[in-house]
Amino acid sequence: MAQPPDFANIDLHLVKVLYTVVSEQSVSRAALRLGSGQPLVSAQLRRLRALTGDPLLVRAGAGLAPTDTALALLAPAERLLREAETLFGPARPGRAFEPAQATLTMRIAASDYLDPLFLPGVVARLQQLAPQARLELHPLSAEFDYRRKLAGGEVDLVIGNWLEPPGELHLGRLSADEVVCLVAADHPAVKNPRGWTVARYLDSDHIAPTPLHPGARGVIDEHLALQGLERRITVRCAHFSLAPQMVAQSRLVLTTGRQFCQRFAGGPAALRIVKCPLAFPPMAYYQLWHERSHASAAQRWLREQVRGVASELAAPGTAKARP
Structure with missing residues (x-):
């Protein structure tokens, strides 16, 4: 008959080690995230194996893979850590957030489709109002599973644009921007605006961002697909x-928000903004966050600062400055 677990031998940090090791599927990466040494994490993993009666991680090719038991333990571990954060963290009831004295680390993942002045503005504001806090900026990429990172508390905010943001996350709309085309000054769309038709637009050489995950189209191509249209992406x-x-330096067409394009138009780069010959809905930018940080006073404050910077940049008369 199996013996019940000895809860005197289980502490909250061990639960965090369990969650991190299984999430990362690597002892070395888990040690980096935990700020610990690999030998110590290996010893903690041995304790977890003894407590659960399961290997948790097994060899799979050149790496490790979680067992079925390990995957089943992820959600309970995440819930336990979230409840502990509510009990003892900065979001606990009755504790006010004082940015000037804050020493926490704020983690934001953002796409680089944003106005080039946006993230520098966020950094400047946080440096001014919370000078002792630390800020980590992460890029959104095909390898960055932002939904898992938000759920695991590895990032606090994700900022970008989606035609339909994920339904399980909280969202705050930051701004909406007209979709335009950025082209070289000698592009046919500049020389002959009347000839800049839908057919010529679709048949032009387009540059587009690398998809954030396999099969993703991006908001421009998703909208075109809904109309049964497809542009020619060559880069x-x-x-x-x-x-x-x-x-x-080419005949490429970049289709994105006006706010991004206006930071580059004119000047020595000889770039011009032209209207798209077909109607796109405004490009909406959001900040997304998980339920785990929804009630945190510190995270509410962070979201307010991000929203404030976005509002200032979207205001009429904002100076056009090239980064």
Whole structure:
């Protein structure tokens, strides 16, 4: 007959080790996330194996894979950690957040389709109002599972644009922007605006961001697909901020928000903004967060600062500044 677990030998940190090791599927990566040494995490994993009666991680090719038991333990571990954060963390009832004295780390993942002045504005505001806090900025990429990162508390906010944001997350709308085309000054769309038809737009050489996950289209191509249309994408670029320079030296067309484009138009790059010959809905930008941080006073404050920066940049008369 199996003996019941000895709860005197289980502490909250051990639950965090369980969650981290199974999530990362790697002892070394878990040690980095936990700020611990690999030998210590290996010893804690041995304790967890003894407590659960399961290997938790097993060899799979060159790496490790979680067992069925380990996967089943992820959700309970995440709930337990979230409840502990409510009990003892900055979000606990009755504790006010004081940004000037805050020493916490704030983690934001954001796409680089945003206005180039947006993230610098967020950094400047947080440095001014919460000078002792630390800020980590993470890029959104095909390898970055932002839904899992939010659920696991590895990031606090995700900022980007989606035609339909994930339904299980909280969202706050930051801004909406007109969709336009950015082209070189000598592009046919500039020289002959009347000839810039839907057919010519679709048949042009387009540059588009690398999809965030396999099969993803992006908001522009999703909208085109709904109308039974498809453009010709000849360049996919994971570094969206470099796209304007690529456009300036080619016949490529970049279709995105006006706010992004206006930071690059004119000047020595010889770039021009032209209207899209077909109607796109406004490009909406959101900040997304998980239920686990919804009630946190610190996280509410962070979301307010992000929203404030977005509102300032979207206000009429905002200076056009090239990064």
